[in-house]
Amino acid sequence: MTLMPLSSEIPDEAKNLSTELRRFFDSLGISVRRYAARHNYDPATVSRYLNGKRVPPWPFVQDLLTEVAENFGTPVQQDAYEVIRKLHRLALEVSNKKLYEVQVLQDRLAEADKEHKLAELRERTLLEAMQARQHRIAQLTSETMAINSSLLEERDRSERLEKEIKQLLPAKDELTTLREEVRALKEQLNRAQELSEQAEARCQELEDQLQAAEEAAQSGNEAREQEELQSALQEAAEAKAQADVLRELLEQIQKEATPNSEPNPAKGPKRPRRDFPLRRKTYAEQVKDKPAAAIAAELVKMEISGQSSAAHRAISDIAEKFPIQKIGELIVKTSAMSESTSRTLLMGVGDYRSPAEIIALIRERGTEIVGRGSDLASQLILWFSWDRQAADIFKLVALLRHENWNELATECLAGAAQHQPPERLVHLIKSADPADRRTLLDFTASSRSTEKIVPLVAMMQDPKHVATTSELLTILKKEYPSKFSDLEKLLDAIGPLID
Incomplete structure (x- = not known):
């Protein structure tokens, strides 16, 4: 036709x-x-x-x-x-006048509905912005309380130290007195040793005289020599008695100079010894020698029996402190029993472990299948990139590229772009080199909704980062025109908030 x-x-x-x-x-x-x-x-x-x-x-x-x-x-x-x-x-x-009037009303209704949707979108955006600020207020309040608590603890510790110092002052005076007494006793000991040596020398001299007298007596001078003998014997007895007295004095001085472990009643009671309790073993230390299958069964049993808090604490302790060589096997065993328990363990490993440990774990068991058909390497990268600092993200990306695991490095950047909180994502984008920044911006534009992109644009209003904001908007306009159009309308609606 x-x-x-x-x-x-x-x-x-x-x-x-x-x-x-x-x-x-x-x-x-x-x-x-x-x-x-x-x-x-x-x-x-x-x-x-x-x-x-x-x-x-x-x-x-x-x-x-x-x-x-x-x-x-x-x-x-x-x-x-x-x-x-x-x-x-x-x-x-x-x-047709009537149809025209109907069409005009339909146009007005459509326009009103469009304005209503924009108003709802603006309301949700403002609500999220308000919630983000409330969350930040709560976070700062918590940090302030923690600092105040630390200050109170430091003050209590300072007061305790002052009390201990005051208690140590008498001991200091006692120590000074004891040192003076020891010094005096050492002087007396030295003097006693000199006297003892002199007495011993005198004894030896008298013994020599006695021997000479005995020999003279045998030669015929008995009367005179007998008198000399008696005199020598008397002097020897006196010298021996003097030596014995000096020896006893020396022993007494040595006892007094020796430190006494018993308390001195005149100086006050001995301070009690502090007995510190033994540290309780952590869960990771308790089960470190158990087989991985037994540990996995124990964790799953705790979770399904209603002990979710205990299970979470145990899993966090293992994720943070367990030997990295055994964690991979434990994740695989746990995944075969409970996906939720395995996911919690993966989240903990992503939160606590260093980039180097993540690389070691991927190298050992990265191809193992866990969860819903996903390999362990991808799961680890996902949870690592969820909420880690920018330095950790870039460190892991560098190590992955060093291993020629470029796809995993891209997954790490993609996970960060999709899941990082707005403040951290903005810092991540600002800290990246040009190539990684472009990758982050591409995944941000593709994975985040319009409502979640608005806070990022609002946070990048610093004149130093106008180029980054412009690059993000260019990607949206070229690759996602409908999302860019919605973003323009939303930014026009909440312009005063961003300014």
């Missing part, structure tokens, strides 16, 4: 509309009958619409514009769309 020339009897408004509709229809290169079959229209009705004999309903016009856009792979320009809309309303007003 071919189109007839436009009749001169139809109004100019209808003729103008039909001319534009024909221009769009002719660009499709199909017959009226085929177009009608595609859209379930009567061919005669489509012909009357295009010949200007009847003003088509607005949905017919929208279907035609959509068909043209799909045929050429590009949306109809907004200016052309507005021209067709204006021509349609003028033609409808001339041909």
Whole structure:
């Protein structure tokens, strides 16, 4: 079925509309009958619409514009769309006043609904912004309370130290006195040793004299020599008695100079010894020698028996402190029994372990299947990138590239772009080199909704980072035009908040 020339009897408004509709229809290169079959229209009705004999309903016009856009792979320009809309309303007003009034009301309803959606979107965005600030307030409040608690602890510790110092002052005086007494006793000891040596020398001299006297007595001078002998014996006895006295004095001085372990009643009671309790073993230390299957069964049993808090503490302790060589096997064993327990363990490993340990774990068991058909390496990368600091993210990416695991490095950046909190993601983007920054911006644009992109744009209003914001908006405009359009409208609606 071919189109007839436009009749001169139809109004100019209808003729103008039909001319534009024909221009769009002719660009499709199909017959009226085929177009009608595609859209379930009567061919005669489509012909009357295009010949200007009847003003088509607005949905017919929208279907035609959509068909043209799909045929050429590009949306109809907004200016052309507005021209067709204006021509349609003028033609409808001339041909059918009541339908025109109905269409005007429908247009107003659509506009009102659009404004309502924008208002809801603005409300949600403002609510999220308010919640983010409330969360930050709560976080700062918690940090302030922790600091105050630390200050109180330091003050209590300072007071305890002052009390201990005061208690040590008498001991200090006692120590000074004891040192003086020891010094005096050492002097007396040295003097006693000298006297003892002199007495020993005198004894030896007298013994020599006695031996000479005995020899002289044997030679015939008995009377004189007997007298000398008695005198020598008396002097020897006196010297021996003096030596014994000096020896006893020396022993007494040595006892007094020796430190006494018993308390001195005159100096006050001995200070009690502090007994510190033994440290209780952690869960990881308790089970470190058990087989991985037994540990996995114990963790799953705790979780399904209602001991979720105990299970969480045990899993966190293992994730943080368990030998990295055994964690991979434990994750695999746990995954075979309970996906939720395995996921909690993976989250803990991602939170606590260093980039180097993550690399070691991937190298050992990265190809093992855990969870819903995903390998262990991808799961580890996902949970690591969820909430780690920028330095850890870039360190892991560098190590992955060093191992030629470039796909995993890209997964790490993608996970960070999708899941990191807005503040950390902005810091991550600002800290990245140009190539990684482009990767982060690409995944941010593709994975985040319009509502989640708005806070990022708001946080990157620093003049130093205008280029980064511009790059993100360029990616959105080129690759995701509908998302960019919604973002523009939302930014216009909440402009005062961003400024």
